[in-house]
Amino acid sequence: MSDIDPDLIARWQALAAEVEAHSHRYYVLDQPTISDQAYDRLFRELEDLEREHPALRRPDSPTLRVGGPPLDSLSKLEHPTPMLSLDNSYDEREIGEFDARVRKLLGLERHLAYLVEPKLDGIAMELIYRDGMLESGITRGDGQVGEEVTASVRTIRNLPLRLAGSWPGLLAIRGEVVMTRSGFQTLNRKRIGRGEDAYINARNSTAGLVRNLDPKNAAEAPLRFFVHSAGLAEHARYPFQHAFVQLAQGMGFQAAAGIRRCEGVEQILAALHAIEALRPTLDYDIDGAVVKVDGVAEQEELGFRSRSPRWAIAYKFAAEQQTTRLLAIDVQVGRTGALTPVARVEPVFVGGVTVSNITLHNRDEIDRKDIRVGDVVVVQRAGDVIPQVVRSLPEQRSGELPPFDFPTACPVCGTEAVEVEGEVAIRCPNTWGCAAQVQAALRHFAGRDAMDVDGLGEKLIAQLVEAGLVTTPADLYTLTIPQLAGLERMADKSAENLHAAIDVSRGRALHRVLYALGIRHVGRTVSKKLCAHFGTWEALVAASVEELEAVEEIGPILARTLVGWLAVERNQSVVQGLRDGGVLFPDVEAAEVPEGALQPFAGKSVVVTGTLESMSRDQAKAAIEAGGGKASGSISGKTDFLVAGAKAGSKLKKAEGLGVAVLDEAAFLAMLEGTA
Ligand code: IVH
Numbered sequence: 001m002s003d004i005d006p007d008l009i010a011r012w013q014a015l016a017a018e019v020e021a022h023s024h025r026y027y028v029l030d031q032p033t034i035s036d037q038a039y040d041r042l043f044r045e046l047e048d049l050e051r052e053h054p055a056l057r058r059p060d061s062p063t064l065r066v067g068g069p070p071l072d073s074l075s076k077l078e079h080p081t082p083m084l085s086l087d088n089s090y091d092e093r094e095i096g097e098f099d100a101r102v103r104k105l106l107g108l109e110r111h112l113a114y115l116v117e118p119k120l121d122g123i124a125m126e127l128i129y130r131d132g133m134l135e136s137g138i139t140r141g142d143g144q145v146g147e148e149v150t151a152s153v154r155t156i157r158n159l160p161l162r163l164a165g166s167w168p169g170l171l172a173i174r175g176e177v178v179m180t181r182s183g184f185q186t187l188n189r190k191r192i193g194r195g196e197d198a199y200i201n202a203r204n205s206t207a208g209l210v211r212n213l214d215p216k217n218a219a220e221a222p223l224r225f226f227v228h229s230a231g232l233a234e235h236a237r238y239p240f241q242h243a244f245v246q247l248a249q250g251m252g253f254q255a256a257a258g259i260r261r262c263e264g265v266e267q268i269l270a271a272l273h274a275i276e277a278l279r280p281t282l283d284y285d286i287d288g289a290v291v292k293v294d295g296v297a298e299q300e301e302l303g304f305r306s307r308s309p310r311w312a313i314a315y316k317f318a319a320e321q322q323t324t325r326l327l328a329i330d331v332q333v334g335r336t337g338a339l340t341p342v343a344r345v346e347p348v349f350v351g352g353v354t355v356s357n358i359t360l361h362n363r364d365e366i367d368r369k370d371i372r373v374g375d376v377v378v379v380q381r382a383g384d385v386i387p388q389v390v391r392s393l394p395e396q397r398s399g400e401l402p403p404f405d406f407p408t409a410c411p412v413c414g415t416e417a418v419e420v421e422g423e424v425a426i427r428c429p430n431t432w433g434c435a436a437q438v439q440a441a442l443r444h445f446a447g448r449d450a451m452d453v454d455g456l457g458e459k460l461i462a463q464l465v466e467a468g469l470v471t472t473p474a475d476l477y478t479l480t481i482p483q484l485a486g487l488e489r490m491a492d493k494s495a496e497n498l499h500a501a502i503d504v505s506r507g508r509a510l511h512r513v514l515y516a517l518g519i520r521h522v523g524r525t526v527s528k529k530l531c532a533h534f535g536t537w538e539a540l541v542a543a544s545v546e547e548l549e550a551v552e553e554i555g556p557i558l559a560r561t562l563v564g565w566l567a568v569e570r571n572q573s574v575v576q577g578l579r580d581g582g583v584l585f586p587d588v589e590a591a592e593v594p595e596g597a598l599q600p601f602a603g604k605s606v607v608v609t610g611t612l613e614s615m616s617r618d619q620a621k622a623a624i625e626a627g628g629g630k631a632s633g634s635i636s637g638k639t640d641f642l643v644a645g646a647k648a649g650s651k652l653k654k655a656e657g658l659g660v661a662v663l664d665e666a667a668f669l670a671m672l673e674g675t676a
Contacts, residue, residue, distance in 0.1 A: 004055055012056040015046045019062040020161070027158035027224075028254045060133050060161035067155050067219035074147040074211060077136060079126055080172050080232040082657045083143045084307055086290060086314040092269055095291065098313045099265050102293060105302055105310065111264035113295060115241040116271035118256040118278070119288040119314050120226050122178030123207045127153065127225070129171040132163040139210065143307075144654050152210045152218035153177070159225040160252030172231030173248065178284040179206045183222020202285060204353075224284065227253035240294045257282065261294060272315055279317070288316040306658040307637040321380040321390060324348035326373055329360065329404055333412045335440035336520055338425040341366060341406070343377070343389055351381030358387045362424045363406045370394060372401040412436040432472050432570050439465050441518050445473040449524055450516035451505040455498045463487050472574045473516070476502055477581025506582045510537060513578070513585055519565045521558040529553060530562075537585040541566050600671045601629025605638055609652060610645030612665050617645075623672055635660060643668045 022039050026032040032039075043062070050057045057063065089095060103112055124140040137153030139146040154161065156177065163171070179187075179202040188199055199205035209218045227248045230236060238244040245255050258278045260271040268291055275289045293299050293311040302310040328344040341360040348355055358379060360366050371377065375392040409416050410428030412435055417426045428434050431441075442461045446453040453476070464470040469483060479502065484495035508516075515527035522530075533551045534540040548559035565571055579585065606629045608620045615623070620643060621631035635642060635654045642648075642655040642662045655662055663671065 004053065008049075008053060008056060012046075012049055012053075015042065015049065016058075016061055019043055019046055023062060023065075023157060024160070024252055028252070062161070064161070065155050065157060065219060067214070067216035068151050070214040070216075071151060073213070074149065076141070076145050077138045077148040078145050079138060079141075079143070080128070080170065082654075083124060083126060083140050083146075083174065083231070084304065084309065085143070086312055087305075087308045088288075088314045088316050090316050090318075092272075095268055095272070095313070095315060096265050098291065099268070102298075102302065102311065106298055112293065112298070113240075114262045114268055115245070115259060115292045115294045116262055116268055116275065117228060117245075117259045117290045117292065118275050118282075118286040119290045119316075120176035120178055120228070120256055121203055121285040121287040122176040122226075123203070123210060125149075125153065125175060125177045125210075125225065126231055127159065127173045127175075129163055129167060129173065131169065132165075132167040132171075134159075134161045137210075142654070144650065144657065147211060149210050151215040152212060152223075153225075155215055155219035156223045156225050158254045163251040165251060167235060167251070169234035171233050171236060173227055173251075173253065174229045174231055175225050175227040175253070177206055177210055177223055177225050178202070179209075180222045180224060180283045181285065182283055187221055224254065226256050226284075228255070228290070239296055241292050241296070241299075242294055244296075256284075256286070276317055286317075288314050290314050304659075306660070320351050321378050322348045322350040323376050323378055323393065324355075326371065326375045326377050326389075326392070329366070329371075329373055331407055331411045333410060333428055333434060333436035333440075335437060335444055335518055336425075337410075337427040337429065337431060337434065337437050338362075339407065339410065339417055339428065340425075341404075343371070345377065345379065345389075348379060350379055350387065353381070355379060355381070355387040358389050360389060363426060364424050366404050366406070370403075372397075372403055374401045410434055410436075432574065435465055438471060442470065442473060442476075444518045445516045446476075446505075447516075450512055451508050452512070453498075453505045454501040455494070456501065460487065460490075460498075472577060474574050474577025474581055477506070477578065477583065507584050507586065510586055510588055513537075513583060514540070517565075517571075517575075519562060521561050526554065526558065531588050534588075536587045599628035600674060601627040601641070604629045604640040605632050606630065606641045606643060607632050607635050607639055607651060607655070608643045608645070610648030612643070612645040612668075614665065614669065620668070627672060 019039075019042050022032065022034055022042065026039070046061070047063050050061065050063055089098065099112065099114075103109070106112070126138045126140070126146070127134060128136045128138065134150070134154065136148055136150045139149055141147060153159070181202065184199070184202045184205070191199065205221075206223060209221045209223065212218060227245070230244060230248075236247060238247050242259075242261050245259060249255055258275045260274065262268045262271050272289050272291075275286070279286055291313050293302065299309070299311040304310065325346045326343055327346060330342050330344060332340050332342055334340055341363070343358045343360050345356055345358060360371065369389065369391055371389060371392045374397070375394070376396040377392050378390040379387055380390055381387050406426070407417065410430065413428065413430050413433060415428050415430035415434065418429050419426050428437065431437055439461055442465070443458060445451055446456040446461070451473075456476075461470075464479075464487070467487070469479060470476060479499070481492075481495050481499050484490060484498055485492050487495075509531075511524075511527040511531040514531060515522065515524050529551060530540060530548075534543060543563075545556070545559045545563050548554050548562060549556055601624050606624045608617050608624070608631065612620055624631045624643075632639065635651050635658065637658060639655065639658070639660045642651060642660050643665070644652045644655075644662050645665055652662065
């Protein structure tokens with residue numbers, strides 16, 4: 001900007017500062033001092049000035065809030081320090097336990113000071129400021145690396161593009177991006193007016209808008225940023241969390257309403273209740289509160305567990321309940337033939353999402369809760385995930401409603417349904433003849449953990465079944481390329497690829513083949529155990545119930561189910577069909593761990609990264625599994641060890657961040673050999 005007239009620069013600076021100050025008063029403080037028209041005039045003046053002298057426009061220009069040019073893609077950016085999460089608690093007792101734990105660790109008898117803050121239900125964001133200027137916005141991602149969303153974040157009206165005060169160096173401010181509830185309604189009305197689909201809930205649309213490649217979309221949306229903590233702070237010092245909140249407000253940030261400083265559990269609980277009472281009055285969604293030790297020295301003394309600080313805990317409000325009307329009950333047929341009733345309800349917004357389908361599990365559940373079509377029902381999202389019908393409200397029935405007439409025949413194939421003693425489910429017994437079950441069985445068979453037939457998805461399976469080309473998994477192995485190419489929307493090349501993928505699956509390991517058959521109770525782990533024990537398919541099918549039960553962790557129900565399944569002629573012919581189709585059913589090479597074998601990784605989850613000298617990564621994984629461990633691909637809080645070879649990169653970093661034990665090659669070999 002050096003060759004620009006200094007007077008012009010001064011004018012730009014004064015104007016930009018004035019626009020930002022009004023913006024801050026309007027959006028953050030909710031105390032505008034000029035009319036909307038007067039603000040628009042100032043804004044236009046600034047735009048005009050920048051149009052005439054484009055060199056004046058700096059990255060903190062308020063005009064950038066309308067959204068810059070669209071991006072081609074989002075790039076990844078590393079967080080200066082990892083973004084961790086919080087432990088959750090769901091009742092007041094756990095808050096008491098948290099306080100006791102914290103005071104015990106600190107060796108304190110007396111009350112401790114906490115800050116209780118609303119827990120915003122938006123998307124986590126880190127804002128990087130360099131020398132006081134907004135440099136980047138990064139989504140949480142995996143906590144180590146997120147997506148750079150600076151262009152969208154810049155459009156958020158209530159965050160400062162330049163910090164008030166002098167803040168040299170790097171400052172990473174963390175908070176939550178949310179959409180206002182009122183703005184969400186307005187935005188949806190606009191979308192509907194334009195013939196677009198309405199957004200279903202504020203949180204998901206916030207995530208979509210922040211990550212949208214065209215920042216104009218974010219600029220149009222009522223997004224807000226609420227500050228709650230700092231990541232790396234080179235020059236900001238604050239002895240208390242409450243002092244941080246004040247400091248951040250002084251920089252120009254907005255903090256959530258209702259933050260309270262408390263001493264002792266009683267005051268914490270009162271603050272939690274106060275925040276819960278505030279919830280319906282707020283213009284943004286919160287799903288709980290966060291209790292933080294106020295003193296930063298105490299926070300530092302307490303430190304972190306692998307994924308979360310010891311000095312803070314989230315308190316989640318009870319699942320929100322709503323009422324809606326039950327429009328219909330549809331009965332679906334799953335892979336095991338179980339007839340599962342699904343409630344179709346008038347769409348209702350509960351626990352952050354719009355719910356319109358809710359599983360009712362089985363007939364007993366409908367009877368027990370006296371749920372009838374036409375009822376007003378109370379629904380909730382348990383653990384904030386799976387929606388449930390809590391109960392019906394019979395007192396709201398207008399007139400008599402008949403109880404639900406649960407079908408006695410399969411709604412898909414019409415076969416009479418059977419009730420198995422001791423089981424709640426009612427099943428369609430027509431396993432290989434019922435289109436619903438056949439399709440589900442094929443989806444399972446082709447799935448990633450089973451035969452892993454690349455490219456054989458749900459839609460294709462439906463087509464194959466409907467065209468009558470496939471009625472059991474065995475039929476897949478008789479399909480020809482012309483048959484596949486004859487399917488709707490199937491190009492010749494895709495037909496060839498699919499044919500090749502089916503061919504590859506012929507060689508899958510025995511435990512995958514067993515699992516792929518979809519026998520009830522025979523999951524992945526059980527399949528591996530059985531195959532490791534018996535070693536060959538022939539030995540497995542020859543085993544009696546008693547012999548099966550003798551295998552570790554195989555119970556009587558499973559043993560009987562398996563023997564029963566294998567005895568059914570139709571199932572035998574499917575197995576024979578697979579063999580005839582060229583599926584190898586390969587013998588297990590290293591069957592059974594010999595008695596007294598070393599199990600150095602028994603029950604442990606181990607990740608291998610980098611290059612090892614003495615073996616390939618697959619060999620290392622096999623060694624871990626032979627040593628009783630689980631070889632996993634990604635690091636999480638549940639990982640016990642990371643084996644790090646040469647050139648280990650991000651996984652090593654992540655493991656260190658999470659406090660996961662790291663083994664170098666020598667230590668790994670020593671453990672395998674039992675010399676560690
Ligand atoms: S403090 C070390 N305070 O909740 C973690 N987080 O479950 C420090 N969140 O990803 C986080 N409101 O984005 C904190 N008042 C608040 C919060 C809050 C919402 C989010 C945060 C984090 C998640 C953890």
